[in-house]
Amino acid sequence: MSEIKEKKPATMYENVMQQYNQVADSMGLNKNIKKILGITNNEIIVNFPVRMDNDEVKIFTGYRVQHNNALGPYKGGLRYHPTIDVDDARALAMWMTWKTSLAGLPFGGAKGGIKLDPRDYSIRELERITRRFTYALGDNIGPDQDIPAPDVNTNAQTMAWILDTYMSTKAPSARSQNSHIVTGKPVGSGGLEGRDRATGFGVFLTIKLYLASQGKDLKDKTFIVQGFGNVGQWASRFMVEEGAKLIAVQDAHATLYHKEGIDPIALAEHTKPRKGSIEGFEGTEEIKPEDFFGLECDVLIPAALGNQINRDNAPLIQAKVVAEGANGPVTGEGEKILLERNIIIIPDILCNSGGVIGSYFEWLQNRHGEIWQLDEVMQKIEKKLTENFKKVEKAVKENKVDWRTAAYIIAISRIELAYTQRGIFP
DSSP states (O other), X not given: OHHXXXXXXXXXXXXXXXXXXXXXXXXXXXXXXXXXXXXXXXXXXXXXXXXXXXXXXXXXEEXXXXXXXXXXXXXXXXXXXXXXXXXXXXXXXXXXXXXXXXXXXXXXXXXEEESSOGGGSOHHHHHHHHHXXXXXXXXXXXXTTEEEEEOTTOOHHHHHHHHHHHHHTSOGGGGGGGGGGSSSOOGGGTOOTTGGGHHHHHHHHHHHXXXXXXXXXXXTOEEEEEOOXXXXXXXXXXXXXXXXXXXEEEOSSOEEEOTTOOOXXXXXXXXXXXXXXXXXXXXXXXXOGGGSTTSOOSEEEEOSOSSOBOTTTXXXXXXXXXXXXXXXXXXXXXXXXXXXXXXXXXXXXXXXXXXXXXXXXXXXXXXXXOXXXXXXXXXXXXXXXXXXXXXXXXXXXXXTOOHXXXXXXXXXXXXXXXXXXHOOOO
């Protein structure tokens, strides 16, 4: 027993490779294409100096990993987090490739970020760090090359800084042609109405569609959310509007519980002056963090970081559905336990794809010089997500597999077809 406990947990990259290899083998993926998709195309690591407010110069490390661009330009978020490294970026970039392929978008997969805790820096420092990182990446990013977006601890403001810095490196006559260098921008800088809520909306909609496929709805269903950033907040809002009840929320600072339901809008307001922390929200009971996953509920939404549900806590989960709002929140061992217990996992590459679908429409809007209204945008996102859900649902039934395997089969098959039709240069 002690040997099992001492076994080192798999990294996110090991998890995504395990998922990929299992599905590739089961579907009989062409062995040469399997080799290509099993590696990243480019891995960029930049070390760059930034002057702090106290006049001290600090060196930061930034990453951009580009996994595959067979279907179109690289696409993926940038996160600011002290744990980000090239290994994590590899895993996240690969997931983005599957996600964009599954969604039927003309994008490949990339991911990156800077190793830092944004709470340790002022807004002015974060702006300088972001601008210097953008400059260091240079032509490795571009509107038809690699298009960043927000991720953990980054937002519309971060994207606006990247946009302005990138455009400033171009000739004045060419600047307006580069507004689609990033997505998730502020609306006033060419951003898309509704992009802020797109990922959370996708999480909510895939849960709603899954329940509908079982002849159920969200009314009076209970749910718990791990992580109350952008994704957790918006998913909760849409769930509650549909009649579900948010009974627990967990972040890095606290775990809140209230069986009668927590108001996600009031909780979001509470976090604003507290650097995002949910701690101290009135009318809720603070419980032990280790008790969170064992709470009785209908739906669990992990919307924080990767590798949160593992062999230790998977046996405790009472939810009937786990909807992956985060990227890679369930380890391979954790997934095996959940599936053995007949708990449905709506996989990240389907569940949280609303964000990249919204990003696609923003990219398209910028390219065409158009401006779309919120209702129009949400209809487009809902239509695309529903189509994707139906494809995966059909694959689940036809292949008699779990939802993640079905989603991977669709995603990998589309890229395999592209390579088969086009061939491999030279």
